[in-house]
Amino acid sequence: MAAGGYFGRALLVDAGTEAATALPLSDDLLRAYIGGVGLGAWLMHRLAPPGVDPLAPEAPLAFVFSPLVGTPLTTSAKFAVVAKSPLTGMLNDALSSSHFAISGKLTGNDAIVIRGACRRLSALLVDGDSVRLVDAADLSGLPAAEAERRLRDRLGRGWRIAAIGPAGERGVRYATVSHDGRHAGRGGLGAVLGAKRLKAVAVRAGAKVASADPQAVLGAARDLRARSFGPATAKYRELGTLANLLAFNAISTLPTRNFQTATFAEAPQLAAEELAQLRTVTRNSCASCTIGCEHIYKAKGGKQARVEYENVFALGPMCGVSDPDAVLAASGRCDELGLDTISAGGTIAWAMECAERGLIDAPWLRFGDADAVIRALDEIGARRGLGDLLAEGTRRAAERVGGGSAAFALHVKGLELPGYEPRTLQGMALGLAVNARGADHNRSGAYEADLSGDYDRMAGGDAQIAGAIETEDRAAVMDSLILCKFLRGVFTEPFDEWAALLSAVTGWDTDGAELRQTARRIVLAKRAFNIREGWQPEDDWLPERLLTEPIAVASGRVASLTPDRLRGMIDSYYAARGLDSEGRPAEASLADLRLD
């Protein structure tokens, strides 16, 4: 019998044949990887053929659940989507949330792994061990939300659906998988599902799973719920993540015009403080969440748009666009097409700079032109005209365009940078460079250390190493349990407190030290997968612009991140992680990964 919170198995589905088999997951394995992104990393090691093309039928894509899903613990209704990324060629995991997580797990599986490809556009239905495909031709080209709605109408009550938009169907390398309006956004997982000709995956709950100590879980849930109303989550409740924008602008941390500057003069027009006063319609919560971070704003024409810092950064300042209606419209268009806003905005900003430098023939594409952003998004979603190039992401596009454009292609490992300026957040610079997923703020939150005041954020050195490792480790555990990172501020001794939650659910005698070891294992497993798939030391690096173009901040100081400084931080990071000088783990440390 599996530990509390688990079923002890993954369901392996062949989308070509509708065959399904169970892969047993031992307690020992589950304890080593927990669930979510951790278990997903192990599943990819086990099930992805080495060197597989991420868009090939045999490439697996996993929906991975976690032990806390289905408990009353706030923010626990989350799931991970894990695959080899068509954008980076490396391990990719992205989180989404709400009822799909609960129903997916209650199909009786800790993970649902899809391999193979359908003959025609289909939806995969998973109902316990019963797996079947239904034709989805009528859903072709629809936004994910609309496809989800129609399929739910067709299937009836009880089904929860994750779907892709047109971009996923057309193989845009940064297409998303979405559920209930929330996206597993980064790395092109929608393209992986699209390559399997799966418009949607529907799940229906049928099984039950109990916690080892329901009373303890209930007590912890009450406690966490109360803490989730406190000051540590106020930002998310009151303004949402868009609260970052004006603050980041004030401290020269808001990447603007393809990272040419770190402040945007028109930022106040896009600020949460402004929009919240004038345009807030409502707030939403995911299932099982008491924070309610999602802020819905009213756009011109009566449309409504979910707004996060990252989509406003990417489609606003990054592209030089300051009209809030235009940014809300672009964000809404990304939702409809099923595009990762960060990669979409980053790729368009790169293309704008290319156009302005005469490297690509697109006179219509200029910084600050809101209509151009919408046109570019539509072309990307349709893979039409210039969009076919931009659908490949900045790395591949820069390789094709040449002309030195790689120097200002702002990506790491192919994943476009989020809205954190590495020259003024040099701990984050390290986190972005070494993270397995690429340039990502959710798997490495080193910006937290940069903004803590514990060291000089613009003088990268040894002080940054501990912060980068700590936030990476914390993310590895939170993304595996899974708990929403917006809750992170309520924990004073996070590893100990998370261990207590895990123990109450599973019955294991887990402690904080064990979870720290688990975090290191998960981080290492991701790196080991990437090495297997061709990672090279030069992949742990930052784009040339960030290392050659210093930027001045408001105090008059010049923030400079030199190659030597970055090299020094990376070397120290490798040493602290027990890696060799090229970032490779010792053979002995791989035994702990349980990959055999």
Next chain:
Amino acid sequence: MSETAGIVLAGGRSSRMGTPKAALEWHGSTLLRRTAGILARVADGPVVVVRAAGQALPELPPAVEVVDDPCEGLGPVQGLAAGLAAVAGRAEIAFVCSTDLPFLHPAFARRMLRAVADGADVGLPVARGYPQPLAAAYRTTLAPVAQRLVREQRLRPAFLFDECTVTRLDDAALRADPILAALDPDLDSVLNVNEPADYEAARARPAPEVIVQRFGTLADGHRGPRTVRAATVAGAAAATGLALDGHVVAALNGDQITRDGEVPLAAGDTVFFLAADAGG
């Protein structure tokens, strides 16, 4: 190696003051904490406090180094020798000052450091009618020269100046720096406090005028910049009705982030208050 360091000479008997000057209260902080904090804002390298052996000092930030002057009572060149030796090899230029400069402005220290960066060995202000060797910048390679002068019992700064190149900046030259002229027009940076009456007069002055802005959820009806008077970050927070607790950090002039309420402020500063959980 860093370009600049800060050295505070905290020794001396404070005999006229009657109480240790380093520990004098200054807007919820201390005089030494303020002076060291101003230098920490200016220097990109170490900040060192030179004290008499065993001298009690008020609390200082962890990054501030404290070194003992091995030869107490020999005057400023001995303090200079000890301070410069403590930072030699780690910074090229040091701004050196005494504890008792409550109105020292970062712009003043930067101006003097620039005088040395431009080629001199010493940047010496001749402000408010007097040379100010304890509000001046020195090349750290002068450490052995100062040590030799001490051995030779030539204990006045003038002996040091005889052996190196000195850029002297009088009031007019100092005010030619538009930033310094705007932020410290009376060159109060060199105003020291020696007696209780000096201290009381200085303490009675209003705190410097600074601009404060609260962001995100902290704005809470206080959007946009406001001008307040505050000598420390905590004072600025209090002036806008904000408690500097664990959920708040401050960014000084859009540059360094701090949770330390005792970080000193000077005229013209801007303080941004951000939620400590900034980020996604």
